[in-house]
Amino acid sequence: MMVTMKRLLLILLLSGAALIAAELGGVHSVYLLPMGNSLDQYLAIRLTSEHVFQVVTDPKLADAVFTDRIGSAFESKLADLLAASAPAAQPAPSQPASSQASSPSGSTPITETVNKLSNPAANSSFGRGKGTIFLVDTKSKQVVWSFYEPPKGGTGQQLDKGALEIVSHLKRDLKGVDGAKQ
Numbered sequence: 623m624m625v626t627m628k629r630l631l632l633i634l635l636l637s638g639a640a641l642i643a644a645e646l647g648g649v650h651s652v653y654l655l656p657m658g659n660s661l662d663q664y665l666a667i668r669l670t671s672e673h674v675f676q677v678v679t680d681p682k683l684a685d686a687v688f689t690d691r692i693g694s695a696f697e698s699k700l701a702d703l704l705a706a707s708a709p710a711a712q713p714a715p716s717q718p719a720s721s722q723a724s725s726p727s728g729s730t731p732i733t734e735t736v737n738k739l740s741n742p743a744a745n746s747s748f749g750r751g752k753g754t755i756f757l758v759d760t761k762s763k764q765v766v767w768s769f770y771e772p773p774k775g776g777t778g779q780q781l782d783k784g785a786l787e788i789v790s791h792l793k794r795d796l797k798g799v800d801g802a803k804q
Contacts, residue, residue: 645759645766646796651676652757653684655699659776661690664785665755672789674796686766687758697763704760755788767795 652675654662665688666677678684681703689696757767771787774780 645762645764646757649675649686649757649759649766651678651684651686653678653681653687653703653760655687655689655696657688657690658752659773659781661781661785662688664778664781665788668782668785668789672793674789674793681760684760686760689756689758690754692756692758692765696758700758700760700763757792767792 652669654666654677656662657665669675670677681687681700687700687703753770753772755769755771756765758764759766769788769791771784773784
């Protein structure tokens with residue numbers, strides 16, 4: 623009985639690993655969210671120059687998203703990025719003649735704020751994980767790959783070395799996925 627249970631558990635674990643590997647193998651285009659010290663820029667350079675993934679500037683075209691932080695703020699940001707395009711701009715409601723005279727045409731009254739954020743914490747870089755990188759599938763919202771590379775500093779050369787290390791590990795893991803498919 624115990625041997626059967628152990629075998630069943632092993633089969634379940636291996637099938638779960640195979641599913642995750644299949645998801646990583648299905649990633650071809652990625653979007654990078656802003657990261658601490660602009661690591662996203664260095665990572666984009668390395669991903670494209672090493673021909674690992676196609677980096678897209680429209681998150682709706684991405685199979686997965688790179689981020690250095692997951693949680694509710696990330697989920698909110700991802701939902702905003704992947705939301706359907708807003709309908710065509712609606713014409714502004716006409717203002718009464720008295721308010722048109724007091725406000726120059728095309729300007730916003732001082733009392734109104736423009737570009738308000740619904741949740742400022744969602745765009746904050748404060749408290750971001752230091753050295754953690756996640757690749758999140760845009761459809762399933764599951765982390766399909768992650769890596770920890772502690773930052774060695776904030777200079778461009780150090781960030782580029784960190785990005786190279788991340789991409790090297792990703793390529794190794796992708797090679798394992800391709801080998802498992804054959």
